[in-house]
Amino acid sequence: MSIRNGYPSAWDPPSLIRVFPSFPLNYFISHRMKTARIIITYECPRSCKGCCNKQDQFKHIQSFGALEHVREFDQVILTGGEPLLDPKRLIELISLIKHLNPTVEIIVYSALYRDNLAALLTVLYLVDGLTLTIHETKDIIDFVRLDDILGVVNMPKKKLRLNIFKQALICKLVSPRWDIKDNIEWIDNCPLPENETLFKL
């Protein structure tokens, strides 16, 4: 997926400063999570009209280079295109990243959960978080199937985020395991959060 919506920060400097007023602000600035958002493929079976990958500035993205560079980041977001089009490659990539930087947080973006649940669950087991996107109303059936399975499988706690586009009419109460961002609309130029750098693999 290539929606440019960053994860909300896990910490909240303003409220921490209120509790510990003498804490230097520079500490928070220098310890801000450093994120690499990596497009691992441009292939995608959908053709969303606002896809960031079609916008001019996304045609000249810097390459990530040697994968050893993951050691310089606190978080890696693997996105596309659709990363789950090739689950074997994705799993190999995740394993390699974890080998090179065992403490890095890995988040996978996807909008492909139809007929792909086994691969998706395997990937989810390996990573720290998953961001799914519901683009249109018909995607909801697949999401409900996944959500029901997550309710019964024994999966360690993960950061689960659900992006719901404005045009998708969702009529199910989504379980609280998902952090929901709804009413999403396409944004021109797809701005990135401040702490993120975009690469292609």
Ligand code: SF4
């Ligand atoms: S699903 Fe994501 S990558 Fe695929 S076309 Fe839509 S916005 Fe682009």
